[in-house]
Amino acid sequence: MHAEANILTISTIDQMQQESARLLDAGKTIAFVPTMGWLHEGHLALMREGRKHGDTLIVSIFVNPTQFGPTEDFQDYPRDLDRDVTLAKSVGVDVIFAPEAKAMYDKAYQTHVDLEMLPRHLCGPSRPGHFRGVATVVTKLFNIVRPQVAFFGEKDYQQLVIIRRMVRDLNLDIRVIGVPTVRESDGLAMSSRNTYLSEEERRSARSLFQSLQQAQDSLAEGITVAGELIHGASEFIGSKPHVQIDYIAICDPETLEDVDRVEGPTLMALAVRVGKTRLIDNAILKPMED
Amino acid sequence: MHAEANILTISTIDQMQQESARLLDAGKTIAFVPTMGWLHEGHLALMREGRKHGDTLIVSIFVNPTQFGPTEDFQDYPRDLDRDVTLAKSVGVDVIFAPEAKAMYDKAYQTHVDLEMLPRHLCGPSRPGHFRGVATVVTKLFNIVRPQVAFFGEKDYQQLVIIRRMVRDLNLDIRVIGVPTVRESDGLAMSSRNTYLSEEERRSARSLFQSLQQAQDSLAEGITVAGELIHGASEFIGSKPHVQIDYIAICDPETLEDVDRVEGPTLMALAVRVGKTRLIDNAILKPMED
Numbered sequence: 001m002h003a004e005a006n007i008l009t010i011s012t013i014d015q016m017q018q019e020s021a022r023l024l025d026a027g028k029t030i031a032f033v034p035t036m037g038w039l040h041e042g043h044l045a046l047m048r049e050g051r052k053h054g055d056t057l058i059v060s061i062f063v064n065p066t067q068f069g070p071t072e073d074f075q076d077y078p079r080d081l082d083r084d085v086t087l088a089k090s091v092g093v094d095v096i097f098a099p100e101a102k103a104m105y106d107k108a109y110q111t112h113v114d115l116e117m118l119p120r121h122l123c124g125p126s127r128p129g130h131f132r133g134v135a136t137v138v139t140k141l142f143n144i145v146r147p148q149v150a151f152f153g154e155k156d157y158q159q160l161v162i163i164r165r166m167v168r169d170l171n172l173d174i175r176v177i178g179v180p181t182v183r184e185s186d187g188l189a190m191s192s193r194n195t196y197l198s199e200e201e202r203r204s205a206r207s208l209f210q211s212l213q214q215a216q217d218s219l220a221e222g223i224t225v226a227g228e229l230i231h232g233a234s235e236f237i238g239s240k241p242h243v244q245i246d247y248i249a250i251c252d253p254e255t256l257e258d259v260d261r262v263e264g265p266t267l268m269a270l271a272v273r274v275g276k277t278r279l280i281d282n283a284i285l286k287p288m289e290d
Numbered sequence: 291m292h293a294e295a296n297i298l299t300i301s302t303i304d305q306m307q308q309e310s311a312r313l314l315d316a317g318k319t320i321a322f323v324p325t326m327g328w329l330h331e332g333h334l335a336l337m338r339e340g341r342k343h344g345d346t347l348i349v350s351i352f353v354n355p356t357q358f359g360p361t362e363d364f365q366d367y368p369r370d371l372d373r374d375v376t377l378a379k380s381v382g383v384d385v386i387f388a389p390e391a392k393a394m395y396d397k398a399y400q401t402h403v404d405l406e407m408l409p410r411h412l413c414g415p416s417r418p419g420h421f422r423g424v425a426t427v428v429t430k431l432f433n434i435v436r437p438q439v440a441f442f443g444e445k446d447y448q449q450l451v452i453i454r455r456m457v458r459d460l461n462l463d464i465r466v467i468g469v470p471t472v473r474e475s476d477g478l479a480m481s482s483r484n485t486y487l488s489e490e491e492r493r494s495a496r497s498l499f500q501s502l503q504q505a506q507d508s509l510a511e512g513i514t515v516a517g518e519l520i521h522g523a524s525e526f527i528g529s530k531p532h533v534q535i536d537y538i539a540i541c542d543p544e545t546l547e548d549v550d551r552v553e554g555p556t557l558m559a560l561a562v563r564v565g566k567t568r569l570i571d572n573a574i575l576k577p578m579e580d
Contacts, residue, residue: 017463108545110406111425111459117400135401136460143461169401170426171433173307255398 007089009096013104013144016097020058020146028055032147034138037061037098038078039087042182042190046151047091049179053149059088060097060141066105067133078195097145104140113139113170115162121256122158122269123280126246134159135166142172150174155181155189157269157282158256181281183209189281196277204240205274211236211248212283215268219285224262226250229285237272246271246278253284262287297379299386303394303434306387310348310436318345322437324428327351327388328368329377332472332480336441337381339469343439348385349378350431355391357423368485387435394430403429403460405452411546412448412559413570416536424449425456432462440464445471445479447559447572448546471571473499479571486567494530495564501526501538502573505558509575514552516540519575527562536561536568543574552577 010016023030031054033046050057061084068074085096112132118124119131142150152160160178167174182190187209188202197205211233218229230248237243251258253267262285269282300306313320321344323336340347351374358364375386402422408414409421432440442450450468457464472480477499478492487495501523508519520538527533541548543557552575559572 013461017461021463108455109459110408111456112404112406113460114402114404115400116402140459140461143463165398166401169399169430170403171303171307171430173311173433 007085007093007096009085009098011098011100013099016095016099016144017146019095020144023056024146029149030054030145030147031057032060032141032145032150033057033093034060034062034141034150034152036063036077036192037084038080038192038195039084040182040190040192040194042153042155044087044091045182046153046179047088047093049177050149050151051092053151053177054147056094057092058095058097058145058147059093060099060145062097062099062101062104062137062141064104064133064137065101066136067130069127069129072127073193073196076196078192097141099144104137112136113166115165115169118158118162118165118256121251122247122249123271124158126271131159131162135162138163139166139170139172142174147174149177151177151179153181154178155191155281157253157267161254161256187213189279191279193277193279196275198275201242201275201277204242205272205279207237207240207243208270208272208279208281211270212268212281216283216285219262219287224287226258226260226262226266229262229268233268233270237270242275244273246273250285297375297383297386299375299388301388301390303389306385306389306434307436309385310434313346314436319439320344320435320437321347322350322431322435322440323347323383324350324352324431324440324442325374326353326367326482327374328370328482328485329374330472330480330482330484332443332445334377334381335472336443336469337378337383339467340439340441341382343441343467344437346384347382348387348435348437349383350387350389350435352387352389352391352394352427352431354394354423354427356395356426357420359417359419362417363483363486366486368482387431389434394427402426403456405455405459408448408452408455408546411541412537412539413561414448416561421449421452425452428453429456429460429462432464437464439467441467441469443471444468445481445571447543447557451544451546477503479569481569483567483569486565488565491532491565491567494532495562495569497527497530497533498560498562498569498571501560502558502571506573506575509552509577512578514577516548516550516552516556519552519558523558523560527560532565534563536563540575 031050033050113135114132164176215229233248248270250268266285271280321340323340403425404422454466505519523538538560540558556575558575561570
């Protein structure tokens with residue numbers, strides 16, 4: 001049923017639960033990478049890291065409807081399971097779990113996992129319900145796959161912080177590992193949504209990473225006031241065609257609450273609409289004395 | 291560390307997680323009865339049932355602050371751990387897990403498990419936040435104790451339905467077993483809160499069960515209109531001293547939505563304040579033809 005050189009694709013919750021029970025009964029450790037598919041190098045970095053931490057590496061591919069808002073791109077989100085399976089196989093994934101939405105959420109479905117404070121910041125206000133959808137589906141996937149260790153990209157920094165807090169609050173016995181953002185050669189953070197960008201939008205999209213670098217440079221020159229750093233980034237990004245800034249924030253990397261000054265490792269996070277595509281990026285700013 | 295004739299009392303989450311991991315690694319099945327302590331025959335019935343279903347029987351004793359409203363009896367709720375341990379031991383409980391509130395909810399705690407529809411009915415409107423507190427703490431306890439099977443009393447029928455739905459929605463691999471209500475000789479449902487009743491209130495409290503029996507009798511005589519059955523119960527209970535009816539409902543036993551007629555097994559549930567004590571009870575009404 002399950003051989004080293006092969007990859008097992010599972011599409012039902014029952015079969016995944018049975019496979020995980022079988023693995024755990026056999027004393028195997030399970031490493032887990034949840035994804036929405038349309039895999040890119042960022043996902044593959046999570047899987048390569050996962051490969052080091054568990055006997056069995058399980059990847060879920062599920063475009064979760066409950067984390068998309070009514071005006072968002074759920075229908076258009078790119079999907080190609082065959083391509084994803086080939087890529088996952090190339091980095092040593094053992095099991096792909098690709099459930100159907102109607103099995104994950106039956107007609108009487110009504111349970112939600114939600115956090116009080118962390119979703120109020122950064123992407124929360126422009127994406128109401130998004131993090132509730134994420135926290136809920138990740139709880140479900142954790143309960144189905146039953147990993148000892150799970151991997152999330154630092155590119156979705158708020159998501160990572162929320163999952164860490166949720167795991168701790170709900171006493172899930174799972175180690176959550178954040179993996180650094182993988183970037184294109186010009187610095188653009190890898191994202192499945194980059195596929196939506198026109199050539200000109202793609203050029204404007206470079207400004208997200210560039211503005212983070214510039215903020216780090218300004219900090220090195222002694223500018224520690226968050227408002228000044230945000231203003232600089234805003235002017236820079238705003239000068240590019242087709243962009244509309246959603247937010248630029250400088251905040252505590254654990255609570256995500258805004259800070260006035262950068263006095264220790266501090267999160268700078270931003271969301272920018274480039275054409276119709278909403279992109280996010282972030283960096284941990286570090287003052288010289290650290 | 292753990293012998294058949296003895297009972298192990300654990301007060302930290304870490305130690306409980308280690309003990310459960312040890313038991314599961316050794317191939318033991320865990321049966322779990324969550325309680326708020328002040329154990330009575332109703333709890334002991336859950337434990338006796340639990341004793342039949344697992345190698346190891348774990349009982350939690352935790353007066354969960356988040357399921358009490360600001361005007362409710364959290365401070366006054368009766369507590370006696372020594373007495374509870376003696377009673378639990380007498381029915382063959384292996385492990386008592388009695389964590390501290392500040393360990394269950396640290397200062398940055400912010401995650402909640404909530405259901406959309408089921409908490410809107412019956413006790414939900416008069417106890418805002420109660421079922422969110424219950425669903426959250428039961429999720430936490432399940433994650434800490436990691437049972438294969440868990441036991442809940444039918445006396446808290448709405449709670450039982452909510453836990454069943456939550457377990458299914460969140461894909462928890464736990465069998466939930468409901469255990470029939472245990473009653474005093476005059477029919478009063480066992481409850482830790484019965485201890486609050488004065489002698490006269492105690493006599494009025496009998497009307498809850500009596501009204502359920504009368505409704506079943508009326509149904510046997512062919513009265514199937516929910517409104518008539520509710521009216522009868524309301525008149526009967528309302529004639530007793532010190533009572534104030536919160537609700538009397540006749541509803542679908544799965545969705546808890548009101549029904550107009552009793553045409554199959556149907557839940558009759560009620561909540562009545564007797565003096566300052568809020569009591570609940572319920573029965574499944576069954577028409578003759580079933």
